[in-house]
Structure formats: C-alpha cells, structure tokens
Amino acid sequence: MSPLLSGGCLRAVWARARDARLLVPHRGASGGPGCARDPPTGAGLLRGELDRFGGVSVRLGALDCLDAAAFQRALQASVQQWRSAGRVAAWLHVPILQSALIAPAAALGFRFHHAEADSATLTLWLGEGPSRLPGYATHQVGVAGAVFDENTGKILVVQDRNKSKNLWKLPGGLSEPGEDLGDTAVREVFEETGVRSEFRSLLSLRQQHRHPGAFGKSDMYLVCRLQPRSFAIRLCPHECLRGAWLDLATLAADAGATPITRRAARLLLYGHREGFDKVDLTADTLPAVHTGLLYKLYHRELPGRYKVPAGAE
Incomplete structure (x- = not known):
C-alpha cells in the first residue's frame, strides 16, 4: 500500500x-x-x-x-x-x-x-487478555557442510582464524534469509575453502539457548552431508587458518576436533559402512498452505509404497 x-x-x-x-x-x-x-x-x-x-x-x-x-x-x-x-x-x-x-x-x-x-x-x-503476538528473531540458524569423499574416506575440515583454541571443525556459517539449508552449506563451504560440493542430506541438528554469539537468543546449528565436486583447497584468508582433507575414522576420534565435528564424523562413518539411509534426513518439497509457496520437509527416506503424490497430504 x-x-x-x-x-x-x-x-x-x-x-x-x-x-x-x-x-x-x-x-x-x-x-x-x-x-x-x-x-x-x-x-x-x-x-x-x-x-x-x-x-x-x-x-x-x-x-x-x-x-x-x-x-x-x-x-x-x-x-x-x-x-x-x-x-x-x-x-x-x-x-x-x-x-x-x-x-x-x-x-x-x-x-x-x-x-x-x-x-x-x-x-x-488490541484483543482481550495478554498479548498473543509472536516474538521475533528468537533463533539464529547456522549450517555446516560435512563434505565427505566416499572414494578416499576423507572429509574436509578447517580451523578458524583468530580463535584462542584452533580445533578442526566443519566449514559453515549463518543461513541467509530465504536460503535453503543445503544451499547455505554449499555456499559456506565454497566461500571458506574454494571446494565445490552438492547437498545430499541433513545429518544432525543442534539446539542451544542463551547463545552469546546470537545476542543471547537461541541457536540452531545444522550439519549437512555434502558430496565434493572439486578437491583443491583455496582458503579464505579472512576466516580460515588451515584447511585439510582428513581421514574420517581418524577425525572421529581426534581430540583436536570440536565435539560436534567428531559426532558428525561418527555419523558419516556409520553411514559409509552400513548405508547412508541409516543416518540421512533427506528433503521433500511440498506446497505450503500459503498460496504459491513451497517448503522443505526433512526426514528419513520413506519406502516407495508409503509415498503419496505431491500435494496429496
């Protein structure tokens, strides 16, 4: 108007x-x-x-x-x-x-x-009783990319620049407004390491409250499994101190990695050995109740006999 x-x-x-x-x-x-x-x-x-x-x-x-x-x-x-x-x-x-x-x-x-x-x-x-209006900006959303090369068994990790304790971690950052989680992971990995990748699944989600880095709000941190499309590392000099392709089994037990990185490595190790269907949360695109809009729904893959045509839910 x-x-x-x-x-x-x-x-x-x-x-x-x-x-x-x-x-x-x-x-x-x-x-x-x-x-x-x-x-x-x-x-x-x-x-x-x-x-x-x-x-x-x-x-x-x-x-x-x-x-x-x-x-x-x-x-x-x-x-x-x-x-x-x-x-x-x-x-x-x-x-x-x-x-x-x-x-x-x-x-x-x-x-x-x-x-x-x-x-x-x-x-x-203006209504009766206490306000029932929703709050705003209660969460920030961070996304990390676990870029795993199934052929070599190696995973891409980085160390942040200007940190008091430099541990191996997965490249990642905050999701932009209107950006899908998988797209955030792919973008952040490329910006930090120069490695191109493709989204495969959602591996895990961390919820943390009163996060100092989120102005005291809650923080959602999601780890996505990505498949590499290139391998040469070209680090962003402003964000990363080091970058490397490390053996997945070694990283899973490495005390020099962050706890969430070690847990993601163990999930990947389990999926690599037993089948990624054991750990993957894949995404379906479904129509939203708001006319003309869509949303992504993440869940373990459904067998074909349990699926229904899109929009029939």
Missing part, C-alpha cells in the same frame, strides 16, 4: 496526492474521499492493510512529511476505530527517517517488535 500522509505538510502535498494516501477523511469532515480540500488537522484515520489473523498494518513512507502531533491524534482515533471493529492487533512500520513518530506511538501503548537496517516495527495488542 502507498505511504500515509498527514500533518503540517498536508496542504502542500494534498494536490499531489489526491487519493489521500495517509488519511481516510473522517465522516464528519466536509467533502469526501478524493476531494482537494484540506481536512481538519487530525480528523482522519490511518489507512492500513488487514491480515488473516485479525490485525491491521500501517506502513509509513520514508520521505513523507508528517507532523508528530497530528499523527498521534490520527493514530489514537484509528486505534479506537480498530478496537470497535474487533481488530486484535495493530502493526506500525516506521522507516528510520520517520523515527520521530516512534515516541507519539509509544505514548499510545505501542512497543517495539523488531527492527531492521532501515525500519522498525511496533505493535499494539
């Missing part, structure tokens, strides 16, 4: 924005929607977008000229109208250039929900 407009600059902007992008004229104001007349200051309601959970979202424009006092009056009137309409929550998206509007919103009970590089999102619970 287009940004909302109001306040002291309304006269100058009104002729340019006759569709009243910020304020829906109050029923008591003269004229109607689209009239090229200045409505009384604060006489409008903020225009928002309804969501399927019974909430309403208002998005402010980064460059719109907004008067804080008039905005607060319009927001207060809008909150009253939303409550009367049975809305359960209000979401206010404020660009960083409109940060002056955060204080007026906070005075009406809005609180921070989350912030990104150039905007902050505030919320106000």
